[in-house]
Amino acid sequence: MSDTVLSVRNISKSFGGIHAVNDVSFDVGKGEVLGLIGPNGSGKSTLFNCVLGQLPADAGEVQIHGQRVGQMRASRLNKLGVGRTFQQLSVFPQMSVLDNIILAGQEHHGSMASRLFGPSDAGLTAEADRMIQFFKLEHLRDEMAGSLSYGQQKLVDAAMAFMAGPSLVLLDEPAGGVNLTMLANLKDRLETYNREHGTTFVVIEHNMEFVMTLCTRIIVLAEGAIIAEGTPDEIRSNQQVIDAYLGG
Amino acid sequence: MTTKMVRILFPLAALALLVLIPLGQGNYIIYVMTSWLMFSIAAMGLNLTLGYAGQISLAQASFMGIGAYITALLTLAGYHWVVGWVAAMGACFGIGLLLGYPALRVQHHFLAFVTLAFNTLVFLVLRNEEWLTGGNHGLVGMPRPSFFGISTGKNLEFYYFVLILFVISAAVFYWIVNSPWGRAFKALRENPVRAESLGVDTRRITLLAFAIGSAFGGGAGAIMSPLVQFIEPGSFALVHSLKILLMVVVGGAGLFYGPMLGAAVVILLPEFLRFTEGYYLMIYAALVIVLMVYSPTGLIGLGTKLWQQIRPQSEVRKDMSKGAQL
Ligand SMILES: Nc1ncnc2c1ncn2[C@@H]1O[C@H](COP(=O)(O)OP(=O)(O)O)[C@@H](O)[C@H]1O
Ligand SMILES: [Mg+2]
Numbered sequence: 374m375s376d377t378v379l380s381v382r383n384i385s386k387s388f389g390g391i392h393a394v395n396d397v398s399f400d401v402g403k404g405e406v407l408g409l410i411g412p413n414g415s416g417k418s419t420l421f422n423c424v425l426g427q428l429p430a431d432a433g434e435v436q437i438h439g440q441r442v443g444q445m446r447a448s449r450l451n452k453l454g455v456g457r458t459f460q461q462l463s464v465f466p467q468m469s470v471l472d473n474i475i476l477a478g479q480e481h482h483g484s485m486a487s488r489l490f491g492p493s494d495a496g497l498t499a500e501a502d503r504m505i506q507f508f509k510l511e512h513l514r515d516e517m518a519g520s521l522s523y524g525q526q527k528l529v530d531a532a533m534a535f536m537a538g539p540s541l542v543l544l545d546e547p548a549g550g551v552n553l554t555m556l557a558n559l560k561d562r563l564e565t566y567n568r569e570h571g572t573t574f575v576v577i578e579h580n581m582e583f584v585m586t587l588c589t590r591i592i593v594l595a596e597g598a599i600i601a602e603g604t605p606d607e608i609r610s611n612q613q614v615i616d617a618y619l620g621g
Numbered sequence: 622m623t624t625k626m627v628r629i630l631f632p633l634a635a636l637a638l639l640v641l642i643p644l645g646q647g648n649y650i651i652y653v654m655t656s657w658l659m660f661s662i663a664a665m666g667l668n669l670t671l672g673y674a675g676q677i678s679l680a681q682a683s684f685m686g687i688g689a690y691i692t693a694l695l696t697l698a699g700y701h702w703v704v705g706w707v708a709a710m711g712a713c714f715g716i717g718l719l720l721g722y723p724a725l726r727v728q729h730h731f732l733a734f735v736t737l738a739f740n741t742l743v744f745l746v747l748r749n750e751e752w753l754t755g756g757n758h759g760l761v762g763m764p765r766p767s768f769f770g771i772s773t774g775k776n777l778e779f780y781y782f783v784l785i786l787f788v789i790s791a792a793v794f795y796w797i798v799n800s801p802w803g804r805a806f807k808a809l810r811e812n813p814v815r816a817e818s819l820g821v822d823t824r825r826i827t828l829l830a831f832a833i834g835s836a837f838g839g840g841a842g843a844i845m846s847p848l849v850q851f852i853e854p855g856s857f858a859l860v861h862s863l864k865i866l867l868m869v870v871v872g873g874a875g876l877f878y879g880p881m882l883g884a885a886v887v888i889l890l891p892e893f894l895r896f897t898e899g900y901y902l903m904i905y906a907a908l909v910i911v912l913m914v915y916s917p918t919g920l921i922g923l924g925t926k927l928w929q930q931i932r933p934q935s936e937v938r939k940d941m942s943k944g945a946q947l
Contacts, residue, residue: 425818427814427818446817447814447817447818448817448818448819448820448821448822448823451817451818451819451820452820457818459814459815459818463812463814463815464812464815465807465808465811465812465815465816466811467807467811467875468804468807468808468811472804472807475801475804476801476804476805476808476816476819476821477819477820479801479804479805480805480819480820480821480822481820485825488800488801488802488805489797489800489801489802490800491800491801493799493800493801493803494801495801533819536819537819537820
């Protein structure tokens with residue numbers, strides 16, 4: 374596949390005696406929305422962290438746009454066009470929503486010197502406002518991120534992952550703890566972004582309705598290994614998945 | 622008045638006061654005010670490292686010491702003070718950068734211990750390397766500089782000279798914390814892992830937080846040499862680093878005016894409490910504890926809290942009118 378954006382080969386990771394991720398391989402093509410599901414503790418977040426250099430994998434190899442990323446630091450990966458969110462909510466609580474969003478883009482503009490001597494917004498206010506508008510956060514623009522509701526902070530968190538114009542975005546439970554209205558908004562925004570920019574997504578999510586309608590392909594993890602892979606319809610009718618997870 | 626107007630008018634009004642207050646005052650008051658401006662510069666630097674970037678440092682007094690000794694040695698050797706000033710800040714920038722390396726590996730109280738050890742190390746070097754530093758006797762007789770024939774020899778003249786340096790330092794500080802670097806410093810403080818994932822080179826930003834903060838300390842030290850005209854290792858011992866830390870914390874860490882207010886309190890309060898004689902340290906310590914418990918963001922945080930209780934309430938609940946969207 375020439376348009377493979379992310380290629381994961383034989384990744385394994387143990388914590389002491391726990392095999393959190395066990396020999397996992399998959400590819401994700403350009404514009405695909407891949408869902409990653411599985412029971413709690415099945416290794417989804419650990420897999421993300423290994424792919425993104427946040428944790429060193431014990432074995433295996435990750436390529437992004439054909440480039441081996443090995444032990445590359447998260448900031449370098451981000452500059453290669455990889456955006457992400459964490460399972461734990463992670464906005465900057467004592468900065469305004471606008472500053473959160475600008476921060477997410479500023480390291481991609483100019484040099485260290487221009488970020489000291491140039492304009493204080495790194496020339497990004499207009500672009501940040503467009504992102505804020507895209508995620509329908511206009512009325513919260515100048516509020517401290519920490520004063521927002523949990524769901525609103527989740528939206529800010531997601532918006533930050535897009536600010537650098539990434540070609541690949543990994544979202545760890547973006548819908549967790551988000552109320553229904555905001556969930557519909559979030560899904561709509563992700564779909565729109567994917568359609569308009571051809572961005573590739575990998576999404577970890579527990580909300581089945583959300584995953585089944587958003588994703589084009591789904592991988593099911595159990596105890597650190599892939600037990601099924603297919604379209605949402607195939608996954609829904611897969612007996613092994615129903616036994617291990619959906620039925621459970 | 623809009624917030625923006627206050628932002629411009631307040632520093633101008635404060636500056637006017639700083640120009641006018643010392644007129645007609647005695648030497649002692651002028652000396653205390655000069656000393657306050659000097660410590661404010663040192664505390665500004667620590668505010669960048671600790672308040673904005675979240676990296677604890679108990680070594681700010683040692684950077685004042687390095688700056689003071691470099692300036693003293695250079696001016697005693699006949700160089701102009703400006704040469705000493707630039708050398709002091711440059712050296713402290715470099716040494717601060719090195720001190721930042723442990724911060725890449727350890728955090729919080731471990732980092733506090735590392736910087737504490739560094740402060741002690743500098744103290745010992747200043748005390749033991751007598752051939753260079755004069756040991757316990759220190760260095761004396763540093764001249765006050767002249768600029769284009771204008772002398773700063775008299776106390777009031779020297780005060781205005783330090784006021785100019787203070788304004789320059791504050792302007793540079795304001796520029797830095799409001800630049801994208803400042804945003805990266807705050808991001809480092811609030812969530813380093815998230816910051817790194819958004820492209821912030823957190824290693825480089827950590828080192829810079831130490832280097833810049835230390836350079837401010839060196840700049841303050843460069844003022845101390847001609848101000849006191851006598852320096853000795855004891856002026857830069859650990860207790861003075863703790864004092865600068867107190868200035869930052871009492872005034873309000875991570876707030877622009879915090880350390881300036883904090884330095885005023887830490888320098889002036891003991892004077893006001895002098896009538897209590899032996900008890901003043903205890904009263905002082907008790908006041909600090911009460912403040913920290915009630916308002917971790919220091920006096921400015923306390924002031925903001927009180928203001929929010931008494932100001933008109935119409936603006937507070939924005940979510941009431943926008944409830945439908947939330
Ligand atoms: N930092 C860690 N140290 C030790 N064990 C961990 C760590 N992170 C995850 N684990 C363990 O690895 C397994 C997979 O966890 P995780 O990847 O968070 O699962 P998921 O995201 O699918 O819920 C769990 O058993 C968890 O307890
Ligand atoms: Mg998880």
